[in-house]
Amino acid sequence: MLRTATHDASVVTVEFDTGTKARFHAIWLRDNALDPETRAPGNGQRLITIGDIPSDISVSAAEVRNGDLTVTFQPEDKTVTFPADWLAAHSYDHDHDLATGRTAPGITTWERGIDAPSADWDEVHANPAAKRGWLAAVAEYGFAKLTGGPTEPESLLKVADLFGYVRQTNYGPYFEVRTEVNPTNLAYTGLGLQAHTDNPYRDPVPTLQILYCLENSAEGGDSIVVDGFRAAEKLREQNPDGFALLAGYPARFEYKGSDGVCLRSRRPMIELSPDGELVGIRFNNRSTAPLVDIPFDQMEAYYAAYRQLGEIIDDPAMGVSFKLEPGESFIVDNTRVLHARLGYSGAGSRWLQGCYADKDGLLSTLAAMEMDQPEAAE
Numbered sequence: 092m093l094r095t096a097t098h099d100a101s102v103v104t105v106e107f108d109t110g111t112k113a114r115f116h117a118i119w120l121r122d123n124a125l126d127p128e129t130r131a132p133g134n135g136q137r138l139i140t141i142g143d144i145p146s147d148i149s150v151s152a153a154e155v156r157n158g159d160l161t162v163t164f165q166p167e168d169k170t171v172t173f174p175a176d177w178l179a180a181h182s183y184d185h186d187h188d189l190a191t192g193r194t195a196p197g198i199t200t201w202e203r204g205i206d207a208p209s210a211d212w213d214e215v216h217a218n219p220a221a222k223r224g225w226l227a228a229v230a231e232y233g234f235a236k237l238t239g240g241p242t243e244p245e246s247l248l249k250v251a252d253l254f255g256y257v258r259q260t261n262y263g264p265y266f267e268v269r270t271e272v273n274p275t276n277l278a279y280t281g282l283g284l285q286a287h288t289d290n291p292y293r294d295p296v297p298t299l300q301i302l303y304c305l306e307n308s309a310e311g312g313d314s315i316v317v318d319g320f321r322a323a324e325k326l327r328e329q330n331p332d333g334f335a336l337l338a339g340y341p342a343r344f345e346y347k348g349s350d351g352v353c354l355r356s357r358r359p360m361i362e363l364s365p366d367g368e369l370v371g372i373r374f375n376n377r378s379t380a381p382l383v384d385i386p387f388d389q390m391e392a393y394y395a396a397y398r399q400l401g402e403i404i405d406d407p408a409m410g411v412s413f414k415l416e417p418g419e420s421f422i423v424d425n426t427r428v429l430h431a432r433l434g435y436s437g438a439g440s441r442w443l444q445g446c447y448a449d450k451d452g453l454l455s456t457l458a459a460m461e462m463d464q465p466e467a468a469e
């Protein structure tokens with residue numbers, strides 16, 4: 092509910108019944124008008140362009156009616172109502188957190204010692220609250236396990252079906268992670284792999300990866316996940332200048348390990364939004380190409396920061412490890428959480444299948460479930 096509304100030609104100031112005040116510009120209010128000539132009633136999409144709004148837009152009246160805000164714009168002489176709750180939810184008149192390297196609201200960074208978020212296959216299929224909790228864990232922590240699934244090949248595709256779509260690549264709709272005689276990728280060997288994000292040579296990068304275990308009786312082969320955002324936070328604390336270098340210059344990544352494929356990207360190891368929010372990590376020793384975009388004078392300091400980030404990532408205090416059993420899988424947010432595996436050998440076998448999917452689909456499914464069941468358990 093609103094208490095009062097005052098205005099001049101270009102700004103409306105409202106006071107909510109909580110006592111909070113907020114200012115809104117005439118151009119912003121007009122662009123976000125909720126009337127059916129501005130927003131399509133069915134799909135909610137905007138019907139006008141920025142050019143449809145008169146450049147001399149102004150407010151000629153603003154008043155509280157039934158607790159909501161009613162504004163009349165000139166020269167259109169158009170009157171529109173803005174619900175108080177909508178204004179409260181979309182207020183921008185407050186101090187914005189612009190700390191460089193901050194994480195988005197809803198992100199919780201972690202290191203070794205947390206319990207790996209986990210859900211049960213049957214539960215997420217039968218119980219929407221369980222599915223919602225599993226998706227929410229991926230959103231908050233950047234990874235989650237799924238246990239108790241079938242041990243048939245291609246079961247990982249059913250994991251993606253729970254929230255979205257598989258993203259096909261040159262590796263196919265999914266790929267086999269097991270020892271091959273002439274591997275096209277070091278993942279298909281028994282070698283241990285340093286914690287990494289997958290496929291940084293793609294642009295856009297695959298945003299989710301699913302790794303699904305079908306056999307794992309070999310010695311070793313444990314999976315380890317590391318929170319790249321926590322690693323970036325640590326680097327920023329220990330070496331702010333190094334953090335700025337890894338965020339401020341593009342790295343280069345490349346893969347041309349099989350015929351007809353030559354993937355290249357030019358993106359930073361630590362990616363920030365224009366206002367400094369941490370949005371992505373790319374870290375992969377196998378596919379980092381020669382770095383040629385860092386000024387000569389900064390190259391040694393860049394490498395020192397790269398080494399330091401690697402040391403943080405390799406620190407055993409950072410990783411959460413687990414050995415997947417057949418029928419178990421995990422999802423990682425490949426823009427944030429790195430995955431590693433211990434080397435394996437000897438008797439027995441290790442067979443995982445992996446695929447990529449897109450985080451926007453997962454977050455969309457989660458947000459739609461949260462809108463449908465706002466009262467569901469947190």
Ligand code: FE2
Pocket residue numbers: 278287288289430
């Ligand atoms: Fe990988």
